[in-house]
Amino acid sequence: MKLKTLAVAATAAVAMSAGSAMAAGSADAGKKVFKRCMACHTIKEGGAPKIGPNLYGAFGSKCGSSDKFSYGGGYKAACDKAGWTWNEDTLMTYLKAPSKFLSDKAGKQVRSKMTFKLPGKKDRQNVIAYLKSKK
Numbered sequence: 022m023k024l025k026t027l028a029v030a031a032t033a034a035v036a037m038s039a040g041s042a043m044a045a046g047s048a049d050a051g052k053k054v055f056k057r058c059m060a061c062h063t064i065k066e067g068g069a070p071k072i073g074p075n076l077y078g079a080f081g082s083k084c085g086s087s088d089k090f091s092y093g094g095g096y097k098a099a100c101d102k103a104g105w106t107w108n109e110d111t112l113m114t115y116l117k118a119p120s121k122f123l124s125d126k127a128g129k130q131v132r133s134k135m136t137f138k139l140p141g142k143k144d145r146q147n148v149i150a151y152l153k154s155k156k
């Protein structure tokens with residue numbers, strides 16, 4: 022137990038010292054960030070949607086691909102007009118401000134049903150690494 026704690030601390034220290042030089046986040050740290058997403062999302066294979074779609078396999082998928090979830094009008098308009106794939110770039114922009122991301126894609130002002138924003142860059146990098154590990 023103690024050794025494990027030390028190993029985790031060491032990993033965190035390395036991740037921190039690598040700092041901005043390292044573009045990729047840490048899936049371990051992202052798992053903690055994801056607690057803030059769990060009010061609205063599950064991330065299990067075959068998991069049910071909650072307020073938002075299940076996010077298992079979302080990384081690498083095309084917009085609108087969760088067939089069990091009813092996306093909002095703004096999301097659909099954006100996806101129909103400008104279709105995208107969820108990768109590091111699109112997720113970094115989306116998680117910072119979902120409605121702005123969708124509005125840019127739709128070419129008009131629309132609102133995301135996701136009312137949550139994740140402004141911290143490191144938090145976003147880490148949670149994206151976590152999403153990437155769940156596919």
Ligand code: HEC
Pocket residue numbers: 054055057058059060061062072073074076079083084085086087091092093094095096107116132133134135136137139148
């Ligand atoms: C308050 C509820 C809520 C929270 C908290 C929330 N989301 Fe969402 N999320 C949604 C909803 C609702 C949608 C569907 C958006 C739409 O249809 O406009 C969504 C959509 C998404 C999508 C697009 C999925 C797809 O199938 O295209 C991703 C990726 C996502 N959320 C990631 C996250 C992450 C990561 C977090 C935590 C950092 C988070 N969300 C926190 C409600 C939430």
